[in-house]
Amino acid sequence: MAKTVVLVVAAGRGRRFGGDLPKQYHDLAGRMVLRHTLAAFATNPEIGAVRAVIHPDDRQLYDMAAAGLNLLEPVHGGETRQDSVRLGLDSLKDLAPAKVLIHDGARPFIDHGTIGRVIRALDRHPGALPAVPVADTLKKGKDGFVADTVDRSNLFRAQTPQGFRYADIVAAHHAVIGLELTDDAAVAEKAGLAVELVAGAEDNVKLTTAADLERARHLFEGAGEVRSASGYDVHRFDPAKKTVWLCGIEIPHESGLEGHSDADVALHALTDAVLGAISAGDIGHHFPPTDARWKGAASDQFLAHAGSLVAAKGGRIVNVDVTVICERPKVGPHRAAMAARVADILGISQDRVSVKATTTEGLGFTGRQEGIAAQAMASVWLPR
Ligand SMILES: Nc1ccn([C@@H]2O[C@H](COP(=O)(O)OP(=O)(O)OP(=O)(O)O)[C@@H](O)[C@H]2O)c(=O)n1
Numbered sequence: 001m002a003k004t005v006v007l008v009v010a011a012g013r014g015r016r017f018g019g020d021l022p023k024q025y026h027d028l029a030g031r032m033v034l035r036h037t038l039a040a041f042a043t044n045p046e047i048g049a050v051r052a053v054i055h056p057d058d059r060q061l062y063d064m065a066a067a068g069l070n071l072l073e074p075v076h077g078g079e080t081r082q083d084s085v086r087l088g089l090d091s092l093k094d095l096a097p098a099k100v101l102i103h104d105g106a107r108p109f110i111d112h113g114t115i116g117r118v119i120r121a122l123d124r125h126p127g128a129l130p131a132v133p134v135a136d137t138l139k140k141g142k143d144g145f146v147a148d149t150v151d152r153s154n155l156f157r158a159q160t161p162q163g164f165r166y167a168d169i170v171a172a173h174h175a176v177i178g179l180e181l182t183d184d185a186a187v188a189e190k191a192g193l194a195v196e197l198v199a200g201a202e203d204n205v206k207l208t209t210a211a212d213l214e215r216a217r218h219l220f221e222g223a224g225e226v227r228s229a230s231g232y233d234v235h236r237f238d239p240a241k242k243t244v245w246l247c248g249i250e251i252p253h254e255s256g257l258e259g260h261s262d263a264d265v266a267l268h269a270l271t272d273a274v275l276g277a278i279s280a281g282d283i284g285h286h287f288p289p290t291d292a293r294w295k296g297a298a299s300d301q302f303l304a305h306a307g308s309l310v311a312a313k314g315g316r317i318v319n320v321d322v323t324v325i326c327e328r329p330k331v332g333p334h335r336a337a338m339a340a341r342v343a344d345i346l347g348i349s350q351d352r353v354s355v356k357a358t359t360t361e362g363l364g365f366t367g368r369q370e371g372i373a374a375q376a377m378a379s380v381w382l383p384r
């Protein structure tokens with residue numbers, strides 16, 4: 001028997017949210033909404049397994065959201081949330097967990113404290129519901145006027161994950177097919193199961209409308225900080241080579257650049273800037289020139305690695321800026337392709353990438369065309 005298993009329901013179409021892309025696949029601070037949700041459970045030591053319930057049309061999106069996380073194979077949901085939960089519960093029959101938590105994929109701010117409170121309440125009762133007391137005064141309206149004031153003592157806003165003993169909630173869901181209920185605690189109520197109220201969290205909001213996502217973005221930004229760093233690199237010309245690599249683009253030239261790797265001076269400077277912003281050493285530390293694996297290596301993998309270290313910290317790249325310093329080759333004709341390539345390597349939009357070039361008016365080693373220098377800046381958002 002597995003320990004607590006989590007069902008994350010994510011098969012909804014987000015009609016109140018609007019647009020073609022379901023809300024759980026929208027970007028929230030550099031990751032899909034659903035990724036935040038799944039990662040919160042997949043990294044919780046009290047959880048034995050996590051299964052998502054998805055829409056059949058969303059398989060590719062789901063694979064992106066779930067990449068690298070240790071999850072059970074997803075199953076398909078149904079027309080309503082209630083159908084999706086029931087189908088998800090049925091799919092856990094062979095696992096037969098003692099406890100199951102049912103959570104909305106569209107609640108990405110779920111915290112370990114709430115998860116723990118729900119799991120522990122299930123040792124006392126067959127059901128547990130995280131909820132927050134209603135703080136506003138509640139009114140009944142009629143024809144645009146206040147008709148009555150509702151007593152708010154004993155009123156709560158229901159959140160998820162809602163927890164249940166597995167066998168109880170499966171039976172309860174099958175008993176209410178045909179009734180329309182908006183949460184699983186309501187299903188449990190119909191079956192006469194006792195559902196304990198435990199403290200939820202104000203931040204554990206469900207993204208229902210597009211405005212909710214905007215607020216969620218502010219919540220995330222406020223819970224982190226932006227760090228910036230610079231990088232600098234120089235490579236000398238090697239007349240035996242006939243192309244120069246700059247920002248992952250191969251440019252024909254009378255000389256190439258000397259180096260252990262492909263000598264992409266611009267990507268090296270940028271890699272150092274990204275590593276600097278997360279205090280993760282420098283490119284030589286991660287890819288030593290003494291290591292034969294990097295001989296002639298394409299430098300895009302160095303930058304991609306730096307980007308993956310940012311992602312592993314739960315961070316995201318805000319923007320990057322690269323300046324190439326040389327007389328020739330002329331960078332202008334290649335600038336757009338270089339920026340597009342950098343955006344692609346880092347997985348960020350092109351409006352977050354700037355590529356510039358300058359000469360040193362014939363002065364110094366770049367002016368004498370002995371080599372190319374590059375400097376870069378990177379700003380990275382990191383959660384606190
Ligand atoms: N047929 C459905 C409907 C909803 N859900 C999931 O249930 C959660 C809460 O539902 P809700 O916020 O209502 O999501 P949507 O159904 O997508 O939104 P809407 O009602 O606006 O269409 C969401 O994570 C949603 O993906 C589901 O798995 N299957």
Ligand SMILES: C[C@](O)(CO)[C@H](O)COP(=O)(O)O
Pocket residue numbers: 081104157158159160182183184206208
């Ligand atoms: C399950 C739920 O999130 C608890 O608040 C809510 O009931 C879902 O309801 P919706 O009507 O589908 O938004």
